[in-house]
Amino acid sequence: MDQTSAPPQLAALGAPPAFATPLYVGTPNVGDxxxxxxxxxxxxxxxxxxxxxxxxxxxxxxxxxxxxxxxxxxxxxxxxxxxxxxxxxxxxxxxxxxxxxxxxxxxxxxxxxxxxxxxxxxxxxxxxxxxxxxxxxxxxxxxxxxxxxxxxxxxxxxxxxxxxxxxxxxxxxxxxxxxxxxxxxxxxxxxxxxxxxxxxxxxxxxxxxxxxxxxxxxxxxxxxxxxxxxxxxxxxxxxxxxxxxxxxxxxxxxxxxxxCIDQFVSANRRHFETYQDELAGLPGVQVMDFPGDEVTNFQYVILRLDAEKTGISRDHVCTALHRENIIARRYFYPGVHRMEPYRSYQPHAHLMLPQTERIVHEVLALPTGTSISTADVQLICRLLKTILAHPAEVTAALQRT
Ligand SMILES: Cc1ncc(COP(=O)(O)O)c(C=O)c1O
CATH class of the missing domain: 3.40.640.10 (Type I PLP-dependent aspartate aminotransferase-like (Major domain))
Known part of the structure; x- marks a missing residue:
């Protein structure tokens, strides 16, 4: 899934330039x-x-x-x-x-x-x-x-x-x-x-x-x-x-x-809210919310992508982001039941897991944390919006390469 060696392609669709260096999900927070x-x-x-x-x-x-x-x-x-x-x-x-x-x-x-x-x-x-x-x-x-x-x-x-x-x-x-x-x-x-x-x-x-x-x-x-x-x-x-x-x-x-935990949570929260604001109203796109009445660490920004509404598969969105140096992750694809040794030991496990089987194809984790800025999150969102505005072109281009 890591496509960072392939050239970026969104500039041709009017997007700003790709990130010069990769942005990873899970880049460590270093406090004091x-x-x-x-x-x-x-x-x-x-x-x-x-x-x-x-x-x-x-x-x-x-x-x-x-x-x-x-x-x-x-x-x-x-x-x-x-x-x-x-x-x-x-x-x-x-x-x-x-x-x-x-x-x-x-x-x-x-x-x-x-x-x-x-x-x-x-x-x-x-x-x-x-x-x-x-x-x-x-x-x-x-x-x-x-x-x-x-x-x-x-x-x-x-x-x-x-x-x-x-x-x-x-x-x-x-x-x-x-x-x-x-x-x-x-x-x-x-x-x-x-x-x-x-x-x-x-x-x-x-x-x-x-x-x-x-x-x-x-x-x-x-x-x-x-x-x-x-x-x-x-x-x-x-x-x-x-x-x-x-x-x-x-x-x-x-x-x-x-x-330093307050500083980490506040960066995560700021990024989460920026993602929510920037991506609000896009058909088929949801930034998974946290329960408003609980305290949370905001450490994972998870997109739910409904391919029927976006017109592009989650995997193609992920690959297109990787080409722009945004190393999004398909947490936790394909589901543990489809990994070894479980796939061999329990070949029919998926039959009892209809929600899991669907959702592993929908979710995408995006970068957050203290190593990135609000401007980085805004740029990630602009690149993502370019992908979602041109689903057929991006899919066709990825299928050609
Ligand atoms: C849900 C879950 N459980 C367990 C672990 C294992 O943690 P560790 O890397 O500290 O062994 C992880 C690590 O990513 C995890 O995401």
Whole structure:
């Protein structure tokens, strides 16, 4: 899909020149660089590089406080965080997950030989649909993992009711949802546990990293053992474990990002509103909105494109944008159920996923964050509008090359 080597083509249709350098979705936000470096220097001076140093401890306390949760266990990335949460919850057999997610949600289960059972989504929020989840429950089901996709919280109440009714554990992949709320309460306190990602592409990053947040004392204790080889004391291993620890350098970046979070959200919000204003009223084009009564991080700008109304496929829009150096992404095409090994293990999964199957062809993530300006967003919109004003010409030109 990356067509940056091909020449731009919209100038011939009267559009302004393409971007000189590529604009990527997920370009990292870097907050107060001097503060990150000072923290890392201090860690080096004290020779505390990992193994629950003061920066990691401080980061954990601040995340727990921010989310209003009892416990935060930082981890080296959210994928390991999900694996640990799944294991600490003693999930087995089958676990229900949406197919409209990053592949790590399912891999964290399959890696432990637990079958991810893919469930359809709500067509408005694109989050797991509790009614669809109920249809996927079998005697082997042990849990449900909801994903707060693109920062919009799942219908937590419906999922919790369902989980309670069937005696299932409920956890959340909250990789996209740090700082967001559900019914006014911050994500991080729902289900048995929630897992955040602080990967460099997330609006709040710790280079690589993540955190498991929970109010459950027993679960937190197990997670702390599991992320450190099961060590409960010197020379004392009381549990099966792995190495999931966050480093001090990552915590230095994470702490500083947390201090800069308002600046990151405000850039995201400004860009989101610019996209909304610039693209308002275009037939077949919708900038996915956020619930007005919740706090959100605005970190993903997602376009929904209805090809019947725009006259051009989402994929052709994406390729045309790439040629102008706007590296939009088809998150999360083609759906996890169509990736290996799931495609081979569950070749008929798509039959239960009509909304997912449709929506993976409609969505397109656009660049945002502190690395771009309002003028950049306006130019992206002008180029996009040129594509949408000439659907047949752009499609024909792409088909010729
Ligand atoms: C929904 C979702 N879950 C899990 C992950 C994995 O996060 P990490 O890269 O921190 O392992 C990602 C990362 O992009 C994600 O988008």
């Amino acid at each position: 660089k001097a503060r990150v470096l000072a923290r890392i220097e201090e860690a080096l001076d004290h020779r505390r590089l990992t193994n629950f140093g003061p920066l990691t401890r401080e980061f954990e306390a601040r995340i727990a406080d921010y989310c209003g949760a009892k416990h935060c266990i930082t981890v080296c990335n959210a994928t390991i965080g999900l694996e640990l949460m799944i294991r600490a919850l003693d999930l087995k057999g089958e676990v229900i997950v949406p197919a409209m997610t990053f592949v790590a949600t399912a891999h964290a289960l399959q890696w432990q030989e637990i079958t991810p059972v893919f469930c359809d989504i709500d067509p408005v929020t694109c989050n797991i649909d509790a009614a669809a989840a109920e249809r996927m429950i079998t005697p082997r089901t042990s849990g449900i993992i909801g994903v707060h996709l693109w920062g919009r919280a799942c219908n937590v109440d419906a999922l919790q009711t369902l989980a309670d009714r069937h005696g299932l554990a409920l956890g959340f992949d909250a990789a996209h949802a740090f700082g967001c709320t559900y019914k006014g309460r911050r994500v991080g306190t729902f289900g048995r546990a929630e897992v955040f990602s602080f990967h460099a592409t997330k609006f709040m990053n710790s280079f690589e990293g993540g955190a498991i947040v929970t109010n459950d004392d027993g679960l937190a204790e197990r997670l702390r053992l599991m992320e450190n080889f099961g060590f409960s004391g010197v020379d004392q291993v009381t549990y099966i474990g792995t190495n999931g620890k966050m480093t001090e350098a990552c915590a230095a970046m994470g702490l500083t990002s947390l201090e």
